[in-house]
Amino acid sequence: MIDTADMLTICRTTYTRVLRTKSLYLLLASVLCLVGAAHLYTDLTCGRQKELMYDSGAALITLVGLLSGLMVTFDIARDLREKVALVLLSKPLGRAHYLLGKFFGVAYLVTINIALVTVGIMAILHWEFGGWKWDFLQVALSTWGSMIMVTALGVLFASFLTELPAALLTLVVFVLGHSWEFLARTGAGIGKILFCVLPNFCLLDFKSELGNTIGVSWGVVLMAVVYALVYSIALLSLSTILFSKRDLA
Amino acid sequence: MNAVETQDLTKEYVTGWRKPVRLMALEGLGLEVKPGLIFGFLGPNGAGKSTTIKMLLGLITPTRGEGFLMGKPIYDKTARERVGFLPEDPSFCAYLSSSEFLDLCGKVFHMDKATRRKRTAEMLALVGLTGKEKTRISEFSRGMLQRIGLAQALMNNPDLVVLDEPLNGLDPYGRKELKNILHRLKREGKTVFFSSHILSDVQEMCDEVGILNRGRMIACGPVKDLVQAQSVKLQVATLSMDVMQKIEPLAKAITREHNRWSIELEDTSKQAQVTDLLREGGAATVEVARGMETLEEFFFRQIARNSRERGFPVPGDEPAEKPGEKIVENKG
Amino acid sequence: MTSQAPKAAVVLLIISLVVSMMLSIKIHNGRDPVSVKTAKGGNSLFTAGFQKALSHFAWMRLIQLRGGMDKVTPERADILIKKYDNLTNLDPMFAKAYEDGALDIGWTKPEKSLELLDKAIELGQIKSWRLPFTAAFIAKMRLQKDPKNLERAIKYIELAANAPDRPSYVKRFEISLKAEVAKDETEVLDLWVKYYTGGSDRFVEMGGRGMGIGGDMEDDGSRRIALNRISKISASIINAAQTQLQGEKDPSKRQALEKRVSDTRKIASQVYGGSRICPKCFKPYQAGDRFCPNDGQSVTPYGICSKCGEVTRGAFCQKCSTPVAK
Numbered sequence: 001m002i003d004t005a006d007m008l009t010i011c012r013t014t015y016t017r018v019l020r021t022k023s024l025y026l027l028l029a030s031v032l033c034l035v036g037a038a039h040l041y042t043d044l045t046c047g048r049q050k051e052l053m054y055d056s057g058a059a060l061i062t063l064v065g066l067l068s069g070l071m072v073t074f075d076i077a078r079d080l081r082e083k084v085a086l087v088l089l090s091k092p093l094g095r096a097h098y099l100l101g102k103f104f105g106v107a108y109l110v111t112i113n114i115a116l117v118t119v120g121i122m123a124i125l126h127w128e129f130g131g132w133k134w135d136f137l138q139v140a141l142s143t144w145g146s147m148i149m150v151t152a153l154g155v156l157f158a159s160f161l162t163e164l165p166a167a168l169l170t171l172v173v174f175v176l177g178h179s180w181e182f183l184a185r186t187g188a189g190i191g192k193i194l195f196c197v198l199p200n201f202c203l204l205d206f207k208s209e210l211g212n213t214i215g216v217s218w219g220v221v222l223m224a225v226v227y228a229l230v231y232s233i234a235l236l237s238l239s240t241i242l243f244s245k246r247d248l249a
Numbered sequence: 250m251n252a253v254e255t256q257d258l259t260k261e262y263v264t265g266w267r268k269p270v271r272l273m274a275l276e277g278l279g280l281e282v283k284p285g286l287i288f289g290f291l292g293p294n295g296a297g298k299s300t301t302i303k304m305l306l307g308l309i310t311p312t313r314g315e316g317f318l319m320g321k322p323i324y325d326k327t328a329r330e331r332v333g334f335l336p337e338d339p340s341f342c343a344y345l346s347s348s349e350f351l352d353l354c355g356k357v358f359h360m361d362k363a364t365r366r367k368r369t370a371e372m373l374a375l376v377g378l379t380g381k382e383k384t385r386i387s388e389f390s391r392g393m394l395q396r397i398g399l400a401q402a403l404m405n406n407p408d409l410v411v412l413d414e415p416l417n418g419l420d421p422y423g424r425k426e427l428k429n430i431l432h433r434l435k436r437e438g439k440t441v442f443f444s445s446h447i448l449s450d451v452q453e454m455c456d457e458v459g460i461l462n463r464g465r466m467i468a469c470g471p472v473k474d475l476v477q478a479q480s481v482k483l484q485v486a487t488l489s490m491d492v493m494q495k496i497e498p499l500a501k502a503i504t505r506e507h508n509r510w511s512i513e514l515e516d517t518s519k520q521a522q523v524t525d526l527l528r529e530g531g532a533a534t535v536e537v538a539r540g541m542e543t544l545e546e547f548f549f550r551q552i553a554r555n556s557r558e559r560g561f562p563v564p565g566d567e568p569a570e571k572p573g574e575k576i577v578e579n580k581g
Numbered sequence: 582m583t584s585q586a587p588k589a590a591v592v593l594l595i596i597s598l599v600v601s602m603m604l605s606i607k608i609h610n611g612r613d614p615v616s617v618k619t620a621k622g623g624n625s626l627f628t629a630g631f632q633k634a635l636s637h638f639a640w641m642r643l644i645q646l647r648g649g650m651d652k653v654t655p656e657r658a659d660i661l662i663k664k665y666d667n668l669t670n671l672d673p674m675f676a677k678a679y680e681d682g683a684l685d686i687g688w689t690k691p692e693k694s695l696e697l698l699d700k701a702i703e704l705g706q707i708k709s710w711r712l713p714f715t716a717a718f719i720a721k722m723r724l725q726k727d728p729k730n731l732e733r734a735i736k737y738i739e740l741a742a743n744a745p746d747r748p749s750y751v752k753r754f755e756i757s758l759k760a761e762v763a764k765d766e767t768e769v770l771d772l773w774v775k776y777y778t779g780g781s782d783r784f785v786e787m788g789g790r791g792m793g794i795g796g797d798m799e800d801d802g803s804r805r806i807a808l809n810r811i812s813k814i815s816a817s818i819i820n821a822a823q824t825q826l827q828g829e830k831d832p833s834k835r836q837a838l839e840k841r842v843s844d845t846r847k848i849a850s851q852v853y854g855g856s857r858i859c860p861k862c863f864k865p866y867q868a869g870d871r872f873c874p875n876d877g878q879s880v881t882p883y884g885i886c887s888k889c890g891e892v893t894r895g896a897f898c899q900k901c902s903t904p905v906a907k
Contacts, residue, residue, distance in 0.1 A: 009356040017344050044641045046677075052637045059634030082340040087401060090306040090334035090411075091357045092326045096590065146630075175629040195609070196602035203608045205630040212633075212674040220611045227604040230597050237594035244587045248308040249300075 006093050010101020011108065018071050018109050027067060028113065031060045032120045050129055051211065057121035058139045058207045061114055065147030066174065068113045070167050072106040072154040077163030086248055096240045103155045103236060110147045114140060135210050138221045145228030146204040150174055152232035152239070153199060159243040177201035199235070204228055250320040252409045252440035253282035253305060258314035260300050260464075274300045276464040277314065282442055282457070284408070287435055289451040289472075290444040291548060292461035293564045298444040299337060301461070302413050306334055319408055330358070333402035337413040337444075339394060343387035347378055347397050350386055351404055358405040372400035377426060391418035399430065410434060412443035416450055428454055452476075452544035460551055467555045468547075476547050480540035481514040483523060485532045488512075492530030499523055509535060628671070636672035643668060643678075647685065658689040665697055676701065676709045683715050691723035695733075702740065710744035713737040714751055721758060734758055752776055753806065766821075767841070770814045773807055774848055808852065808864075815849040815863040818842075857883055868894050 018024070035057050041049050076099075079085040089098060118140040125133050153173055157166035181202045183195035204224045206216045258278040263269045275297040282288045292298050303309040305316050307323055321328035342350050348369050355365035373379050376396035381389075389397065395418050402410055410431075416424055424447075431441050431454055445451050451458060452472055459469040468475060480501075488510040493503060499522060501515040510532075514520055517539070527534060542550075553563045628635060643664050650657055665682035669675060679701040687694040698716040717737035720730050738755040741747055756776055760769040822838045822845075829835050849863045850856070856865040859873035859880055866873050868884025869892030885891070886898035886905050893899050 005359065006357065009353065013342070013345075013353055017342070020344050041641070044644065045637065046640075046644055048637065048640065048677075055633040055637060059631050062630060082343070083336045083338070084340075084342050086303075086308055086336045087334065087339065087341065087354070087398075088357060089308060090329060090332070090336075091354065091405075092330045093357050094326055175627055178628070178630045196605045197598070200605055201630065203605055207630055208633045208672070208674075212672075214674075216612070220608060223604060223608050223611065227601055227608055230604060231601040234594050234597035234601055237590040237597060240590040241587050241594070244590075245310065247310060248303065 003094070003097055006097040007101045007104065010088070010093075010098055011104040014072075014075060014102050014105025015108050017075060018068070018106060021071070024068065024113070027064060028116060031064055031117055032124070035060060035121050036124050053121075053125060053128065054133065054136070055207070055211045057117075057125065057136070058143070058211065061117050061121070061140055061143050062146075062207075064117050065110050065114050065143055066150060066171075068110045069106060069147045069150035070154055070170060071109070072102055072151050073158040073166040073170055074163045075106065076102055076155065076158035077161075077166060080248065081162075089248060095243050099155055099159065099239055099243055100236065103151060106151050106154070107148055110151055111144065114144045114147065135215075138216055138218065139207055139210050142204045142206045142221055142224055145225035146174075146201050148232050149199060149201070149204070149228045149235070152235035156235045156239040156242070159239040160246060173199055174201060178205055199231060200227075250284070251281045251317070252284045252286075252319060253280060253288070253442055254317040255280045255301075255305070256315045258301065258304060258316050259312045260297070260304060260309060261312045273464045275304070275461075278461075278466055280459060280466065280469065282440060284440050285435065285438050286456040287431055287441040287454050288443070289455035289458040290442065290461070291446075291448065291451060291458055292444075293552060295463070296461040297464045298461055299413055302334075302411055302442075302444065306332070306411065330405070331408040333405060333407035333410045335395075335398040335402040335410075335412045335415055338417065339398045341386050341394065341397065341401075343385065346383050346385055347373060347389075347400075348382040350397065351401055354401045354404045360405075368404055368406075372404055375403065375430065376400045392420060392423050395419055395423065395427075399427065403434075407439065409440045409442065412441065414445060415443055416445050416447050424450065448545040448548055449543075458544070460548060462552050462555045463559065463561060465555070468551050472544060476542045476544055481517050481520045482538040482540070483512045483514070483520075483527070483534055484536040484538070485510045485512070485527060486535055488527075488532050489530055492526060492532055495526050495530070496523055499526075632671045636668060636675060639664070639668045639671055640675070640678065653685060653689050655689050658686045658693070661686050662690065662693050662697070666700075669697070669700060673701075673704055676712060680709075680711055680715055683712075683719060687715075687719045687723060691719050694719050698737075702737075708745060710741040710747035710751055713740035713744070714747070714754070717741060717754065717758065731758065731761060735762070766814050766818050767845075770811065770818060770845070770848065773810045773814065774852060776807055811849060811852050812858075812863040815845050816861065818845045819863070820861075857881070868892055 035053060041052055045052050076085070079088075079102075085098065089095060118136070122133060122136055125136065150170060154166065154170045157169045161169065177199045178201045180195050180198055180200050183191040183198075204227070206221060206224075209216050255278050258275060258280075259273075260275040262272045262274055264272060278297075278301060280301075290298050290301070300309060304311050305318060305323055306329060307326065311323075316323040318328040319331050342353065345353065351369040351372055352365050355368060360368065369382075370379075373382060376399050378393065378396055378400065381393070386394070386397065395415065399412070399415065402412065415427060419427060428450065431443075434441055455472055457469070457471050458475065460467050484506075486509060488503075496512060497503065499514065499519045501513040502511075503513075504511045512523060514523060520537075524534065556563045643661075646664065647661070650661075653661065661682065665678060665685075668678050669682070672678070679697055683694040683698045685694075686697070695716055698712050698719075701712050702716065714737070717734045720734035720737060735755070735758050738751070738758050741751045742755040744751075753776070756769075756772045759772055819842050822842045826835060826838050826842075829838060846858075846863075849858055853865045857880065858865050859875060859878050861878040862873060862876045864873065864875040866875075866880050869882060870880060871882045872878065873880050884893055884905060886893060886901060886903050888903040889898060889901045891898050891900045893905050896905060897903065898905055
C-alpha cells in the first residue's frame with residue numbers, strides 16, 4: 001500500500017534540505033558550549049553546578065529536538081509556497097507518501113541531533129564529575145519520543161495551515177501538552193478522556209524526576225516512547241486524511 | 250482515447266467562516282483534447298484555467314464532474330505517470346542543483362540511476378542548460394527557472410505535457426526555443442495542453458484552443474474555425490455615380506486608389522448585396538480581399554460578449570464618462 | 582492520492598488512537614503520582630517541561646538579589662518570599678532553597694518562613710532533616726512567646742528527629758523542647774535516659790557539617806552531654822525530694838518521696854553502668870576517689886585493696902591479687 005521508494009526519496013530530499021540549514025549547526029555548537037561552560041557557574045549557583053549541568057543538558061536536548069522538529073512545518077509550507085509540492089504531487093507520488101517522507105526526513109534529523117547532543121552532554125558530565133550518568137539516557141530517549149510527536153504534530157498542522165500558524169500551533173500544543181496532568185487528577189470522566197486523547201507530553205517528561213534523582217524504571221520510559229510512536233501514527237494518519245482533502249492552489 | 254477529457258468538471262470554493270461566500274471557479278467544463286495536438290487554454294485572469302489544470306493533475310478536488318488523462322480517471326495517481334507538468338511561476342527546490350532536481354523528479358517516476366542520468370543530460374541539453382548541472386536552482390534567473398521547469402516536465406518522456414503559462418518570464422529567444430520544443434513534441438506525437446496570455450503565440454502554435462470566462466467555457470475548437478473573415482475590400486476599375494450612391498450606405502469607405510475604386514465593407518454579410526449592385530451597374534470586380542480576424546480580436550470579442558450576456562463588467566473597459574462630467578486631473 | 586488511502590488512514594487513526602489511549606493510562610498508572618506531582622511542581626502550565634532548568638536561572642537570580650541586600654527589611658522580605666515561592670514552585674524538591682529562604686526571612690517574617698518550610702514538609706518527598714529542624718528552630722526562637730508555637734516547634738523537631746542521617750543534636754534539641762512542656766523533672770529525666778539508652782553510638786556525629794548553631798553543643802560529644810543532663814536532673818530531683826522529706830509528716834507522702842529518691846538514684850546508677858556516683862551531683866567518680874571530682878563532695882571510696890591499699894579497677898589487686906570489693 002505504501003511505496004517505500006517514493007517515501008524514501010522525499011525523506012532523503014527533506015533531510016538534505018534541513019541538513020543544509022546552517023543555523024542548526026550554530027545551535028548545536030552553542031548548546032554544547034553552554035553545557036560545557038556550566039562548570040564556570042559554581043559560584044553563581046552556590047555549588048549547584050552539577051544539577052545545573054544535568055538539567056540544562058536535558059533542557060537543551062529538548063530545545064534542539066524542538067527546533068529540529070518544528071522545521072517540518074516550515075519545510076512543508078515552503079514546498080507548497082514555492083510550488084515544489086505541486087511539481088512533485090503532479091507526478092505519480094501519493095500525498096501520503098509525500099507527507100510521510102517529510103516526516104521521516106525531519107524525524108531522522110531530530111534523531112541525529114538528539115543523539116549528538118546527548119553524547120556531547122554525557123561526555124561533558126563525565127569529564128566534569130567522573131562516572132557515567134546512565135539515567136541521562138532515559139531523559140534523551142523520552143525527549144526523542146516527544147520530539148517525534150512534535151514532528152508529527154508539525155506535519156499535521158502544516159497539512160492545512162501556512163508555516164507560521166502551523167509552527168506556533170505546534171509550539172502551543174507542545175507547551176500545553178505538558179500541563180494535562182491535572183486532567184488525570186480530575187474525577188470527571190471527560191477529563192480523563194481528554195487526558196488520553198490529547199497529545200500528552202507530560203507522559204514523556206521525566207526530566208524533573210530524574211533531575212531530582214527520583215528513579216524512573218526503564219519499562220515506564222520505553223512504554224512512554226511506544227506511546228509517542230503510536231500517537232505519532234495517529235497524528236500522521238489524520239494529517240494524511242486532511243492533506244488528501246486539501247486543494248493545493 | 251482523448252488525451253484530456255472532462256465531463257461537467259466543476260469547482261466551487263466556499264470562503265469565509267461566519268458568512269460563507271460561494272465562488273464558482275469552474276462550472277460544468279466539458280472538454281475533449283485529442284492526442285497529438287497543441288491545445289491552448291485561454292482566458293482572462295481568474296477565468297479558471299489554473300484551477301482546471303490543477304484539477305486535471307489531482308492537485309485540487311473537483312466539486313463535481315469527472316476528468317480523464319490518457320483515459321485514466323484523474324484521481325488515479327497512475328494517470329500522471331505519462332504526464333508532465335510545469336506550474337505557473339515555479340521556484341522549485343532552490344537548495345538543489347539542476348541535475349539533483351531532475352534526478353529527484355526521475356526518482357519519483359521510479360527511473361533507474363542510469364536512465365535518470367541519461368535523461369537529465371538530455372533534458373538539460375534540450376532546454377539549453379548544459380553546463381549548469383552543478384548550479385543551484387536558487388541562482389537561476391526567471392527564464393532559467395522556466396527552462397528547468399520544462400525539463401522536469403519532460404523528464405519522464407510524457408505523452409501529455411501540461412504547461413501553465415510557460416511563456417511567462419521568457420525573453421524572445423526563450424519563447425522561440427519553447428515554441429520549437431513544443432512543435433518538436435507535436436511531431437513526436439505528444440499532446441501539449443497549455444495556458445497562456447500571449448495570444449499571438451497561441452494562434453501561431455495551437456491547433457485548437459478553448460476560451461474560459463468566469464469559470465465557463467465560451468468557445469472551443471480549431472483556431473482556423475474560430476477566427477472569422479471580418480472585413481472585405483472590393484476593388485473595381487469603374488464606378489458610376491449612380492452605383493456609388495446605392496453602395497455608399499452599405500460600405501464603410503469608398504476610395505479611389507491608382508485608377509481603381511476600393512470599397513471597404515465592415516461585414517462579410519453585405520458582400521453579396523454589394524456585388525449584385527456592382528454587377529447591375531456594369532462594374533466588374535477586379536479583386537476581392539478579405540481581412541482575417543486575429544485570435545486576440547476573437548478572444549476580446551468573445552469575452553466581451555459573454556461578460557455582457559452574463560451581466561459582468563467587460564474586462565479592460567474604461568468607465569464611461571457621464572455627460573457634463575469632466576475628469577479633473579489631480580495635480581496634488 | 583487514491584480513494585483508498587484515506588480509508589486506510591481512518592482505520593489506522595482509530596486503531597492508533599485507541600492503543601495510545603490505553604498506553605497513556607498504563608504509563609500514568611505506572612508512574613508514582615506523588616513523585617510526578619512533587620517533581621513537576623505547581624506552575625508547570627507554561628514551562629513546557631523546562632521547569633527544572635528554569636529553576637536554576639531563578640536560583641542564580643535570587644542569589645544575586647540576596648547578594649545585593651545588606652539587610653532584609655519587611656519590604657525586601659516580601660520580595661524574597663515571592664521569589665522563593667516561585668523558585669520552589671519550579672522545583673519543589675529544591676531543599677536548599679526552602680532552607681535558605683526560611684533563614685533569609687525567618688527573622689523578619691517568621692510566619693511566612695514557616696509557611697515556606699511547611700510547603701516543603703507537606704510534600705513528604707524531601708528526606709532532609711534540615712527543613713523541619715530549621716522550622717523548629719524558627720518556631721522556638723521567634724515565636725516562643727505563644728505556647729502554641731512551642732507545640733508547633735515540637736511537631737517539627739519530631740519530624741527532624743525521625744529523619745534519617747540527622748545529627749545527634751537534633752534529638753537533644755527535641756528533648757530540650759519537650760522538657761519545656763514537661764509536667765515535672767522526672768518526665769524530663771525519663772526523656773534523657775531514653776535518649777541515652779537508645780544508643781547514642783549509632784547517632785551521626787557532627788563532623789563539621791553543622792549550621793553554625795550546633796558546633797559548641799557537640800564539642801563534648803552527645804553521650805557526655807546526655808550524661809551531664811541526667812546527672813543534673815537526678816541531683817535536682819533528689820535534692821528537691823530530700824528537702825521536701827525534711828518537713829513532710831505524712832507517712833504516705835514520705836514513702837512516695839523516698840521512693841522517688843531511690844528510683845532516681847537507681848536510674849542514675851544504671852545510666853552510669855553501675856558506677857559509683859556522687860550523692861550530691863550524681864556524677865560518677867573513679868576508683869580510689871574520696872571526694873567527688875565534680876563538686877568536692879565526700880564520697881565512699883571503692884576499688885582500694887584492703888590488704889595493700891593499692892587502687893585497682895579490676896576484681897583483684899594488681900599488686901597482691903587480693904579480691905577487691907567494687
